[in-house]
Amino acid sequence: MGVGRRMKKQGPPPPLDESLVTKKRKDAPIEPANDRGKKRRTEGGKNKRAANQIETKKGKKLAIPNGHGTAEPKKTKAVNGKKIPKKAVIPPVEEDDDSLDDEDTNLDDADGIDDPDVMEDELDGVNVGGLDALGSASDSDGVEDDEFVDSDSDVVDSDTEVRKGMWSEDEDDDDVEEKLTAANIEGLSRRLDMQKAIEDAEAQAELEEAALQTNIAGDRPKILGDESEDDEATGPSLITPDLQLLRTRVADTIRVLDDFAKLAEEGRSRAEYTAQLLKDICAYYGYSSFLAEKLFNLFTPREAFAFFEANETPRPVVIRTNTLRTHRRELAQTLINRGVQLEPVGKWSKVGLQVFESQVPLGATPEYLAGHYILQAASSFLPVMALAPQEHERVLDMAAAPGGKTTHIAALMKNTGCIFANDSNKTRAKGLIGNIHRLGVKNTIVCNYSALEFPKVMGGFDRVLLDAPCSGTGVIAKDASVKTNKTEQDFMRLPHLQKQLILAAIDSVDHASKTGGYIVYSTCSVTVEENEQVVQYALNKRPNVKLVDTGLTFGKEGFVRYMGKVFHPSMKQTRRYYPHAYNVDGFFVAKFKKTGPTPATAVGVKSGENGKLSADKNDEVIDKTPLVEEDGKQDDDFGGWDEEEDEKYIERARKATLRRKGKDPRALEKAKMVANGDQANEDKAETKAKDGSEGTKSDDKADITMSKTSTPKGNIALKKRASK
Numbered sequence: 172m173g174v175g176r177r178m179k180k181q182g183p184p185p186p187l188d189e190s191l192v193t194k195k196r197k198d199a200p201i202e203p204a205n206d207r208g209k210k211r212r213t214e215g216g217k218n219k220r221a222a223n224q225i226e227t228k229k230g231k232k233l234a235i236p237n238g239h240g241t242a243e244p245k246k247t248k249a250v251n252g253k254k255i256p257k258k259a260v261i262p263p264v265e266e267d268d269d270s271l272d273d274e275d276t277n278l279d280d281a282d283g284i285d286d287p288d289v290m291e292d293e294l295d296g297v298n299v300g301g302l303d304a305l306g307s308a309s310d311s312d313g314v315e316d317d318e319f320v321d322s323d324s325d326v327v328d329s330d331t332e333v334r335k336g337m338w339s340e341d342e343d344d345d346d347v348e349e350k351l352t353a354a355n356i357e358g359l360s361r362r363l364d365m366q367k368a369i370e371d372a373e374a375q376a377e378l379e380e381a382a383l384q385t386n387i388a389g390d391r392p393k394i395l396g397d398e399s400e401d402d403e404a405t406g407p408s409l410i411t412p413d414l415q416l417l418r419t420r421v422a423d424t425i426r427v428l429d430d431f432a433k434l435a436e437e438g439r440s441r442a443e444y445t446a447q448l449l450k451d452i453c454a455y456y457g458y459s460s461f462l463a464e465k466l467f468n469l470f471t472p473r474e475a476f477a478f479f480e481a482n483e484t485p486r487p488v489v490i491r492t493n494t495l496r497t498h499r500r501e502l503a504q505t506l507i508n509r510g511v512q513l514e515p516v517g518k519w520s521k522v523g524l525q526v527f528e529s530q531v532p533l534g535a536t537p538e539y540l541a542g543h544y545i546l547q548a549a550s551s552f553l554p555v556m557a558l559a560p561q562e563h564e565r566v567l568d569m570a571a572a573p574g575g576k577t578t579h580i581a582a583l584m585k586n587t588g589c590i591f592a593n594d595s596n597k598t599r600a601k602g603l604i605g606n607i608h609r610l611g612v613k614n615t616i617v618c619n620y621s622a623l624e625f626p627k628v629m630g631g632f633d634r635v636l637l638d639a640p641c642s643g644t645g646v647i648a649k650d651a652s653v654k655t656n657k658t659e660q661d662f663m664r665l666p667h668l669q670k671q672l673i674l675a676a677i678d679s680v681d682h683a684s685k686t687g688g689y690i691v692y693s694t695c696s697v698t699v700e701e702n703e704q705v706v707q708y709a710l711n712k713r714p715n716v717k718l719v720d721t722g723l724t725f726g727k728e729g730f731v732r733y734m735g736k737v738f739h740p741s742m743k744q745t746r747r748y749y750p751h752a753y754n755v756d757g758f759f760v761a762k763f764k765k766t767g768p769t770p771a772t773a774v775g776v777k778s779g780e781n782g783k784l785s786a787d788k789n790d791e792v793i794d795k796t797p798l799v800e801e802d803g804k805q806d807d808d809f810g811g812w813d814e815e816e817d818e819k820y821i822e823r824a825r826k827a828t829l830r831r832k833g834k835d836p837r838a839l840e841k842a843k844m845v846a847n848g849d850q851a852n853e854d855k856a857e858t859k860a861k862d863g864s865e866g867t868k869s870d871d872k873a874d875i876t877m878s879k880t881s882t883p884k885g886n887i888a889l890k891k892r893a894s895k
């Protein structure tokens with residue numbers, strides 16, 4: 172049994188305050204033991220005044236806020252050496268997302284645990300309770316997407332309480348949430364409240380004590396040294412920096428930058444303080460100066476500090492109920508009975524459960540193996556919620572592995588319609604297949620192309636999700652290597668790829684779709700180059716799309732201006748997510764509506780034309796769109812197929828299917844021709860067989876195609892072509 176995770180129910184984000192964040196470093200030089208644990212999280216800071224007094228472990232009398240009873244001793248928890256975030260702060264959402272209203276309702280296709288290969292998940296490289304996860308969860312180039320749990324702890328609530336009929340089918344969700352909370356979390360919440368009260372009070376006392384001792388409040392702190400002076404905090408090179416000093420200086424510098432006129436030393440410029448702050452951030456958190464500056468520039472200094480701090484603690488463990496197999500309430504009850512402490516992730520999702528503590532490894536429970544849930548970071552729900560796929564649609568997930576979002580899309584579509592789940596990485600595509608099997612998805616075809624090849628491979632989709640490969644600057648808490656391994660080249664190479672991919676995504680959508688015509692672009696990166704600049708590029712190059720509301724009820728607006736760049740005003744409709752603001756992975760989501768066919772003139776649209784703003788002029792435009800004629804007439808009603816090539820693929824797929832069934836397609840072909848008395852064709856077939864012109868590489872690709880192979884719409888299209 173591991174140790175437990177403990178997190179607080181997701182509530183409104185607290186004010187940004189440097190004292191809010193924990194001191195936790197993963198890859199920094201080793202912190203002196205006596206420095207650890209000195210910093211406390213506080214919330215509300217100085218303004219909190221207590222009604223009660225408690226005694227701390229240090230024996231001090233401290234004030235605690237109203238409403239808290241007597242204190243309990245504080246317990247420290249860790250999972251695999253990781254500190255557990257104490258707070259999850261996705262804000263409550265006033266309105267439920269309509270697209271999710273019926274997520275809990277479909278069990279028609281639930282067919283138990285008959286699917287094999289159930290060990291795939293988004294858990295590459297993490298402990299899943301003794302099972303090797305075959306898939307990986309990258310939301311970036313090799314950056315893991317999801318979190319795991321392998322934990323145990325002292326579970327508070329008894330089974331008896333839970334079993335009192337509280338999950339009856341006719342309860343509405345709100346009741347269920349309340350009862351779940353009451354049954355499962357009450358004890359835990361009480362302890363958390365208590366613990367927080369103690370921490371608040373201690374932190375407050377610490378702050379006041381520090382202010383008294385150094386009398387710095389109101390003073391001009393001495394931060395910048397002379398060039399000749401040795402830096403006390405970082406010391407001469409090659410010696411471990413003094414983290415305590417560094418941290419104090421970071422806090423002081425932020426204070427100065429917040430109130431520069433009053434607190435800056437005379438004759439010193441903002442730029443000098445900012446340079447010192449950046450240097451200290453690099454030394455303290457272990458970022459390359461290149462990345463530290465890039466990330467720092469996204470925020471005010473205070474917010475940047477909160478962002479860097481938030482990257483030092485893992486995000487909450489969240490599971491997504493697979494509504495193809497079960498209901499959230501049933502899943503919750505089963506897991507509670509197994510000793511998992513959890514509660515709904517928040518009103519914004521009807522399928523998410525946040526796990527606080529678990530006595531069992533969540534990646535190896537019978538329910539996990541049976542595909543009743545998937546471990547998935549909360550932010551990964553967001554692009555799919557924005558996509559809002561409808562039943563019976565044709566959807567393309569362009570970069571789909573390991574399938575967290577594909578399987579969510581399938582659940583929202585209730586296994587109807589057809590999803591093409593594509594990934595250019597064959598190994599990862601196999602992981603995707605594993606997840607699809609485990610979760611009982613039956614409406615998905617997995618394919619293995621570079622997404623740049625769409626829509627040549629296939630077009631005319633109702634909706635396309637492009638969850639693009641990215642730098643992973645939003646998931647540094649999961650993969651600290653991002654701090655140092657991203658270079659300037661990455662921030663040229665990745666946006667270049669993302670720009671090409673987004674055009675391919677747009678060109679793959681059927682603008683005339685009766686139910687859709689939408690494209691969602693997302694990344695788990697927070698940089699402007701990979702987000703607003705890519706979206707702006709798409710707006711410039713494709714006048715036939717516009718940004719629309721994502722439908723997501725929380726998230727910060729995308730930048731309309733950034734460091735001298737001006738983006739289209741509609742960029743406000745895109746959404747940014749930050750770890751420090753919502754306690755979710757950093758994410759970006761944009762939703763486009765395609766309003767017309769891509770005009771032939773779209774390729775090489777010059778910046779500044781059509782009232783659009785300028786984008787990166789050096790980018791090569793690669794448009795694989797089956798372009799429409801100038802008069803607006805499209806190639807065909809299926810988004811443009813290359814008839815000849817299409818025939819080839821259909822034929823190969825047919826033969827591959829026959830071979831899988833143990834039949835020889837050539838023999839069958841020959842027999843058919845003989846039956847038809849078609850000697851000429853027979854000869855032709857023989858020559859072809861001798862040439863050995865079959866069994867090309869493309870057959871390999873066809874081989875990984877699985878699950879349901881066509882939709883009603885797809886059938887029509889395929890039949891149409893087959894009959895030609």
Ligand SMILES: C[S@@+](CC[C@H](N)C(=O)[O-])C[C@H]1O[C@@H](n2cnc3c(N)ncnc32)[C@H](O)[C@@H]1O
Pocket residue numbers: 293308309310311312316551569570571572573574575576577593594595596599620621622623638639640641
């Ligand atoms: C952010 S991850 C996708 C995560 C996935 N959407 C999920 O929710 O599980 C990006 C994926 O893009 C894939 N990829 C990278 N370049 C690609 C390309 N040119 N075409 C298609 N997929 C690509 C990577 O293999 C990786 O699996």
